[in-house]
Structure formats: C-alpha cells, structure tokens
Amino acid sequence: xxxxxKVIHQVLEGDTESFRHIVERYERPIVRMIKNITxxxxxxxxxxxxxxxxxxxxxxxxxxxxxxFSTWLLTIARNKSINAMRKKRPVSMxxxxxxxxxxxxxxxxxxxxxxxxxxxGLEALPSxxxxxxxxxxxxxxxxxxxxxxxxxxxxxxxxxxNRAKKKLANALKEIRYEK
Amino acid sequence: xxxxxxxxxxxxxxxxxxxxxxxADEVMNQIYQxxxxxxxxxxxxxxxxxxxxAHRFVKAGVVTASVVAGLARIMxxxxxxxxx
Numbered sequence: 001x002x003x004x005x006k007v008i009h010q011v012l013e014g015d016t017e018s019f020r021h022i023v024e025r026y027e028r029p030i031v032r033m034i035k036n037i038t039x040x041x042x043x044x045x046x047x048x049x050x051x052x053x054x055x056x057x058x059x060x061x062x063x064x065x066x067x068x069f070s071t072w073l074l075t076i077a078r079n080k081s082i083n084a085m086r087k088k089r090p091v092s093m094x095x096x097x098x099x100x101x102x103x104x105x106x107x108x109x110x111x112x113x114x115x116x117x118x119x120x121g122l123e124a125l126p127s128x129x130x131x132x133x134x135x136x137x138x139x140x141x142x143x144x145x146x147x148x149x150x151x152x153x154x155x156x157x158x159x160x161x162n163r164a165k166k167k168l169a170n171a172l173k174e175i176r177y178e179k
Numbered sequence: 180x181x182x183x184x185x186x187x188x189x190x191x192x193x194x195x196x197x198x199x200x201x202x203a204d205e206v207m208n209q210i211y212q213x214x215x216x217x218x219x220x221x222x223x224x225x226x227x228x229x230x231x232x233a234h235r236f237v238k239a240g241v242v243t244a245s246v247v248a249g250l251a252r253i254m255x256x257x258x259x260x261x262x263x
Binding site: 020032057119168 | 182185186188189190192193194196198199202203205206207209210211213214
C-alpha cells in the first residue's frame with residue numbers, strides 16, 4: 001500500500017487533518033495546470049481550492065484499481081477548468097497580438113513580446129488541444145495518463161498534441177519572419 | 180535567440196507559479212467548516228434561518244408559502260362560519 005493510499009484511508013476513517021498532506025503535495029501542480037489551461041492568474045487558486053474541496057467530499061468514490069490518485073485529482077481539476085473556461089469568451093487566432101516592431105528574436109527587448117505571442121497562441125488553441133498540450137509539456141504527464149484523464153484513446157491525444165505544437169511552431173515562425 | 184531557446188524559456192516561465200502561502204490552510208478551513216456543518220442537525224432552527232436568509236429565491240418562496248397558508252386559513256374559517 002503506498003503512502004498516499006494510507007493517507008486516503010486515514011482521511012476516510014475520520015482523520016481530516018491528514019488531507020493536508022494531499023493538499024500540500026498537489027497544490028502546485030494543480031494550480032499550475034489550472035492557470036495554464038484557463039490562463040486566469042486571478043482565479044486559478046480559487047478554482048484549485050474548489051478542486052481540493054470536491055476531492056475531499058468525493059474521496060470515498062476514488063478507486064485505486066481504476067486510476068492513480070494523481071490522475072483522479074487531475075481529472076477533477078480538468079473538469080473545473082473546463083467549467084471556468086466556459087464562462088470566458090474564447091479567443092480567436094485573429095485576436096492574437098499584432099506584429100511587433102522588433103523582428104529579430106535576438107533583440108532582448110522583444111523577448112516578452114514573443115512570450116506574449118506564444119501565450120496568445122496557447123490561449124487560441126481549441127480547448128482539447130490546449131489541455132493535452134499543457135498536461136504533456138508543463139505537467140510532464142505521459143500520453144497514457146492524459147488519455148485516461150480525458151477519456152479518449154492515446155492516438156487522439158498524440159494527434160491533439162501534434163496539432164497544438166504545429167500551431168505554436170507557426171506562431172514562432174511568424175515572430176521570426178513577420179515584417 | 181533561437182526559436183527553441185525562446186520556446187524553452189517560455190515553457191520554464193509557464194511552469195513557475197506564485198502560490199499564496201496560506202493556500203493549504205484555506206483549503207483545510209473550508210473542509211473543517213464543511214465537517215462542522217455536516218454534524219449540525221438537519222432541522223436546526225438557526226441553520227434554517229441562515230439558509231433562508233442566504234438565498235433570495237428561498238426567501239421569496241417562504242413568504243409566498245406563508246401568504247398562501249394564511250389565505251387558506253382565512254378561507255377555511257370563513258367557509259366554516261358560513262356553513263353554520
């Protein structure tokens with residue numbers, strides 16, 4: 001039995017304080033994932049708080065035979081992020097930042113503009129592609145874990161990630177060559 | 180700076196987060212509050228008042244139900260009086 005499963009059993013037996021171990025272990029990955037999916041720095045911690053609260057209330061429904069605890073928790077975070085994004089207006093590719101005055105990536109002053117453009121490119125990705133990209137690139141999850149979390153086949157995840165990477169690569173190319 | 184470097188720096192920047200120090204305390208406080216609420220009896224008058232006053236529609240529902248009950252009672256009394 002892993003340490004994590006022991007903690008879960010303790011919580012289910014009434015030792016509420018043990019849940020703090022889970023919060024402290026996962027707070028950073030959960031907040032980071034929500035921030036990168038929703039692109040909302042202000043509310044990502046509030047959403048993360050909801051994630052942990054929901055996880056606590058539904059802890060009895062967690063089945064170690066079905067998934068890892070981290071995958072289960074990330075699934076809750078994914079669902080909460082999707083709900084939060086539904087309340088936001090989607091950004092289209094045409095709304096990406098306009099071309100900058102600095103065209104050479106070696107120009108340090110332009111660096112933040114390149115990042116802004118990549119941020120906007122990420123924000124403009126279709127929701128499913130964006131989630132897959134964030135989970136593999138920022139959370140270092142495996143394709144299998146993402147497929148389980150999203151409830152789709154591994155091939156679908158690979159395809160979503162490839163498409164997302166192509167779009168972001170194009171955004172980078174635009175930065176290099178636009179005039 | 181090459182595209183790859185730009186991308187890696189951006190990725191690194193996206194991986195950094197500033198989390199408020201008391202985040203875990205806030206989560207645990209919410210959970211303890213939930214546990215306290217769960218232990219309170221279902222038909223606690225104080226809880227009922229809190230629930231009623233917290234939601235506009237519940238408040239309106241309680242007032243409407245009271246008015247309907249009052250009218251029904253008046254009609255019942257008047258009907259019995261006339262029947263005598």
